[in-house]
Amino acid sequence: MSNPQQWLVCFDTDRIKQYLFATNRLKEIRGGSALIVGLDEKRKATLHQQRYGANQVVYSAGGGAAVLVPTKQDAQILIAEIEREFRAQTATASITGVYLQVSTTSGKFGVEMTRAGNSLRRAKASKAELATLPVEPYMRLCNSCGQHPSVCKARDGSGDWLCQACFKKREVGHKGRKGFFDQFAKSADPNTWTEDTIPDDLDTIGSVASPPGYVGFIALDGNHIGDLLGKLDTVDSYRAFSAGLWDLTKEQTFAALKSLGRPRNGITPFEIVLIGGDDVLLITAADIALEIALAIAEGFEKNSTAKVLTPAGLSEKCAKLTMAGGVVLAHADFPIPAMYRLAEALQKLAKRFCAKQNYQTGAIDFQVVTSSDTDLDAMRQGVPHYRPYSLADLRKLLEHIRQLKSADMPTSQLQAMYQALFESKVNAQLASIATLGYLGRGTDKTRYNRLKQFFKDFGVQFDGQLPPWDAHKRSALTDLVELYPFIKS
Ligand SMILES: [Zn+2]
Known part of the structure; x- marks a missing residue:
């Protein structure tokens, strides 16, 4: 990089998730997502090929970008262009850009990026305050998002009147x-x-x-x-x-x-x-x-x-x-x-x-x-549980469910223990002990061993400490029973 003093331009899509989840229709969410991907790809290609060359692009992905440009005027033009294109494609979503002068040879580029990130956050926050436009009472609201005035009828035979954004999303979402x-x-x-x-x-x-x-x-x-x-x-x-x-x-x-x-x-x-x-x-x-x-x-x-x-x-x-x-x-x-x-x-x-x-x-x-x-x-x-799970513990929990399923653990037994969890600490213990006792009396000890191992793996010591509680009076039993129907053996 020959010129150490340059202008860093950073972009980020505003409230991307609010845009995606403005509606409850999968096809519109899909359309919104595809529109964002398309804009991302187009922006990346423009920045890389036509304008400044790949060396000047710091990154361009995930709804954002950072690029180095030679002058302040270049920065302003670029921001205006990208913001305009974005609005044209999505109708209601927007992207915010900021620029600041940086030295690329200071060896502290991360600090410059943090500075740009802060400035970007401030710009986005002040924009968000202006984002909700008042809707006049005589306007008809979009049948899909209910947030913006409807402007055209959907072309899918649904009879829906949609705002510009939902119309675009639905059109794109329908296409393959x-x-x-x-x-x-x-x-x-x-x-x-x-x-x-x-x-x-x-x-x-x-x-x-x-x-x-x-x-x-x-x-x-x-x-x-x-x-x-x-x-x-x-x-x-x-x-x-x-x-x-x-x-x-x-x-x-x-x-x-x-x-x-x-x-x-x-x-x-x-x-x-x-x-x-x-x-x-x-x-x-x-x-x-x-x-x-x-x-x-x-x-x-x-x-x-x-x-x-x-x-x-x-x-x-x-x-x-x-x-x-x-x-x-x-x-x-x-x-x-x-x-x-x-x-x-x-x-x-x-x-x-x-x-x-x-x-x-x-x-x-x-x-x-x-x-x-x-x-x-x-x-x-009032629900006792063990969540959130570390990845290793969740892997273990899923494995226990599969093991119990393959051992044909009766769901009635699991349900009885589960119900007792909500009654009292003591009742929960009585139910767990009763279940272990029942399973232990059979000739085949597989279910007994698996259930006991599950309790052990989730903190029950069995040295005077009774299942289903661990030392902190937590229990993974709730989680096991609730997830049971959702895990395949
Ligand atoms: Zn809408």
Whole structure:
């Protein structure tokens, strides 16, 4: 880089998730997602090829970009152009850009990027305050999102009047293999994941799930990525970090879907809503949701050093990267925006757990939704549980469920122990002991041994300490029983 004084331009898509989940229709969410992917790809190509050359692009992925330009005027023109194009394509979504003068040879590029990131956050926050436009009372609201005035009739025979944004999303969502699914199918096997296998709606995904009608919503996010970005010294290390992170997230997501998400009865049992830099949102058949979330988080952690930290020169400052995730298991008629909000709330709890572990392990929290309640605190009130789980513990829990299932553990026994959990600590102990006693009297001790091992693996010492409680009066039994129907033996 010949000129050390340059202008750093940073972009980030505003409230991308609010844009995606403004509606409850899978096809519109898919259309919105494909529009974002298309804009991302186009922006990347423009920045790389035509304008400044690949060397000036720090990163461009996941709804954001950072690029170095020679003058302040270049920066202003670029921002205006990208913001305009984005608005034209999405109608309601927007992207924010900021610029600042930087030295690329100071050896503190991470600090400059942090400064740009802060400035970007401020710009986005002030924009958000202006985002909601008043709707005049005589305007008719969009039948889909209910947020914006409707401007045209849907062309799918539904009779819906839609706003500009929902109209675009629905148009794009109807057209075949696009966006992330197209990228996935090409990398996995385009003959298996064909256009014909794409599910029409959530009910279609639910129809091939077990138990029937249930879907999973997965939200995963890399831990403390922001802190690490500040530690990067040069443009090259920043570029290596961003590209590595993006590749790793996508690669692990695609690998998990390839092995666990094969079409059933001609239907692809998942939808890729979003893959950002280190951010993943998926909808799947309920019975593969936890396995997929776990596989992605494990693969991310395992490969993070070689794929991200070493190329960026960070392997001495950080041993590995981990992920936190939230998984919601709910009936397909539960609103998608509510699933998303619950998954985010669960992800936050998992993140807090990871922070306490100094980010040395990833974690996943999950919730089975059985009522129309949409508030996590309300759902968990008075429910003893062991969540969130470290990845290793969740792997163990799933394995115990499979073991008990293959040993034909009677669900009536599990239910009896489960009910007692909500009565009192003592009743829960009595029920667990009674079940162990009952299973221990048979000639075949398999079920007894498996149940006992489960309790042991989740903190029950058995030296005067009775199941189902561990030393902190927590129990994984609730989680085992609630997940039982969703895990295949
Ligand atoms: Zn709308």
